[in-house]
Amino acid sequence: MKQKTIAIVGLGLIGGSFARAFKKYTDYIVIGFNRTRSTAELALEQGAIDAIGTEENLKEADVVLLSMYPKVSCDFVEQHIDCFKPGCIITDDCGIKSYLVERLTGLCKAHGLYYVGGHPMAGREVSGYKASSADLYKGASMLIVPTEASTPDIVHEVKHMFAAIGFSQLVITTPEHHDRMIAYTSQLCHIVSSAYIKSPSEMEHKGYSGGSYRDLTRVAYLNETMWTELFIENKKPLVAEIDEMIRHLTEYRDAIDQEDADTLFSLLRDGRLRKEQFG
Amino acid sequence: MKQKTIAIVGLGLIGGSFARAFKKYTDYIVIGFNRTRSTAELALEQGAIDAIGTEENLKEADVVLLSMYPKVSCDFVEQHIDCFKPGCIITDDCGIKSYLVERLTGLCKAHGLYYVGGHPMAGREVSGYKASSADLYKGASMLIVPTEASTPDIVHEVKHMFAAIGFSQLVITTPEHHDRMIAYTSQLCHIVSSAYIKSPSEMEHKGYSGGSYRDLTRVAYLNETMWTELFIENKKPLVAEIDEMIRHLTEYRDAIDQEDADTLFSLLRDGRLRKEQFG
Structure with missing residues (x-):
């Protein structure tokens, strides 16, 4: 050949x-x-x-x-x-x-x-x-x-x-399914990591952080030129994923704020089971 | 001795x-x-x-x-x-x-x-x-x-x-500083990971995900009994960190939704620079 x-x-x-x-x-x-x-x-x-x-x-x-x-x-x-x-x-x-x-x-x-x-x-x-x-x-x-x-x-x-x-x-x-999945599996990761380290606590984290923090914030180190283009060109599924994330974060937030241990336990347990099932 | x-x-x-x-x-x-x-x-x-x-x-x-x-x-x-x-x-x-x-x-x-x-x-x-x-x-x-x-x-x-x-x-x-830092470096990681995998897209992620997804969702596999107690007993700093996270996520979300490339670029760049500086 x-x-x-x-x-x-x-x-x-x-x-x-x-x-x-x-x-x-x-x-x-x-x-x-x-x-x-x-x-x-x-x-x-x-x-x-x-x-x-x-x-x-x-x-x-x-x-x-x-x-x-x-x-x-x-x-x-x-x-x-x-x-x-x-x-x-x-x-x-x-x-x-x-x-x-x-x-x-x-x-x-x-x-x-x-x-x-x-x-x-x-x-x-x-x-x-x-x-x-x-x-x-x-x-x-x-x-x-x-x-x-x-x-x-x-x-x-x-x-x-x-x-x-x-x-x-x-x-x-398909292109549509690809873009919807990537909004979740890749693009949202970068946005969450980048948003995470905007907390004022970030400046003092050294000595108080371990593996969880390292993993959550790793991809905040990104190429902003490339991702700006990718995010805006995939606006619809990405905004939907961010909204979904904010909605769920708010559920945890409210359960903690109301000291509602039963609801908080269920939210965390559901998360753990999803991780086990779809991991 | x-x-x-x-x-x-x-x-x-x-x-x-x-x-x-x-x-x-x-x-x-x-x-x-x-x-x-x-x-x-x-x-x-x-x-x-x-x-x-x-x-x-x-x-x-x-x-x-x-x-x-x-x-x-x-x-x-x-x-x-x-x-x-x-x-x-x-x-x-x-x-x-x-x-x-x-x-x-x-x-x-x-x-x-x-x-x-x-x-x-x-x-x-x-x-x-x-x-x-x-x-x-x-x-x-x-x-x-x-x-x-x-x-x-x-x-x-x-x-x-x-x-x-x-x-x-x-x-x-000090106890207060410890609890404030841990809300950020550890507790928030677990809540973000757990909330992340609540997206409906989670069920289809296999084949579409790589290292970023793996890192972001690793600690969703958690002990819900222990964390329920820890989160509620550290309510004040933790709710403040979640609110901070939601506020920042909303900034990224709005910039993408409005196709405001300049603002999005700045948000991502600031995140990358913070990671470089405080990493």
């Missing part, structure tokens, strides 16, 4: 890790695009990519993996729409899906390209190419979103490709 | 770990009290204690460490007030301090006993003697609360005793 080529557009933590993983675990030829050229040069020097991306070699890519913020990822496809190989599979790793599916599906279909959304359930608090690792995706879950610009065969190929670099679970979902 | 005796009252995860740690790292004679006798027998068999506690050998204890819920810990002292050795140091590991200081200080003082509050910043999601470990306190912080029933020398002795079993930080504080 002819060796295939993948172009990775954006060599940050996520894109850089994809590049390293494809180099380490597959025989794909890896082309890397990056706005800051010195990063692409470093990636080339380190063997994380085989070539720095150009309009010319983009035409050879069988797969293009967009690894930038949602808007810029879509802009890249629009700007390079005549530079893709016919039948090229476009995919991405952005944290929201409805937005990309709306902007890319019709466009790709009209130009004889495939588009399948993707989102790896992996990351680190630090960002940037230097933090990337070939093994970031080992054992993680990869969410895959078929679109009207894809076929079952193409989706199968994309699954196979991601399984090859270490993902242990490939989950097929 | 004569070998000293410590009585540990309550051999759960925390008390059991104290017993094992005193046996492993000091030459204290360790006496263990436990409501369920078979647990005390198991601890004796395993060498975690030197003897099962009785009214008789309690009289030999130089230190008594209360390791039960707050109310029952205070009840134990009241019920055994004539069984302590004169000059005995009573301490505890309960998660709140004002309540114990109020009930125990006058009583101990009137009977020629010392009382110094304690609270180890260590724990696990699982409870019970079988989960206990001699090294649970290694590298952890121990909060120590002097009272009117203690002297600087006694506080020094208590610090020395806890440092010997692995605590790396001994923090001296």
Whole structure:
């Protein structure tokens, strides 16, 4: 079988890790695009990519993996729409899906390209190419979103490709379901962590805190540029999750304020049982 | 120097770990009290204690460490007030301090006993003697609360005793400051985790969640009997922290709902900077 080529557009933590993983675990030829050229040069020097991306070699890519913020990822496809190989599979790793599916599906279909959304359930608090690792995706879950610009065969190929670099679970979902779930499993975590440390007590926590505090506040260390975009583009399900959270917090608050031990016990017990059941 | 005796009252995860740690790292004679006798027998068999506690050998204890819920810990002292050795140091590991200081200080003082509050910043999601470990306190912080029933020398002795079993930080504080800090660093974590998983999305999270979700919801698996008591006995600072949390969550919620990217960016950035500064 002819060796295939993948172009990775954006060599940050996520894109850089994809590049390293494809180099380490597959025989794909890896082309890397990056706005800051010195990063692409470093990636080339380190063997994380085989070539720095150009309009010319983009035409050879069988797969293009967009690894930038949602808007810029879509802009890249629009700007390079005549530079893709016919039948090229476009995919991405952005944290929201409805937005990309709306902007890319019709466009790709009209130009004889495939588009399948993707989102790896992996990351680190630090960002940037230097933090990337070939093994970031080992054992993680990869969410895959078929679109009207894809076929079952193409989706199968994309699954196979991601399984090859270490993902242990490939989950097929819709853009709407993806965005609703991510509002809960990822976006709300970051908002809760960030809101948590706004308490005036934060300034004195040292010496009084242990593992619970560490876990609850870990992801307050975040990239505010990226998350601002992701949160606003996923407004509806995210606001619903925050409202749900505030409603439940208020139940605990009122039970404590009224010294209503029975209600408080039930609230905590229900939480513990849910954790046991769905953990 | 004569070998000293410590009585540990309550051999759960925390008390059991104290017993094992005193046996492993000091030459204290360790006496263990436990409501369920078979647990005390198991601890004796395993060498975690030197003897099962009785009214008789309690009289030999130089230190008594209360390791039960707050109310029952205070009840134990009241019920055994004539069984302590004169000059005995009573301490505890309960998660709140004002309540114990109020009930125990006058009583101990009137009977020629010392009382110094304690609270180890260590724990696990699982409870019970079988989960206990001699090294649970290694590298952890121990909060120590002097009272009117203690002297600087006694506080020094208590610090020395806890440092010997692995605590790396001994923090001296007041009951009020302790309870205010713990409302934030520990109690609020458990309420937020428990409230978090009340979302209907919880039932479908598998495959869509990663490390952030895992960390945010870990302590929802809790002992509802213990926390109900601790939360209600620390009502005032805890309700203030929950209100603070809800107020901040509402700021993020409104910025997202109004698609106000500048405000949202500032909120997230401020959170990231606080994490960097006070982390």
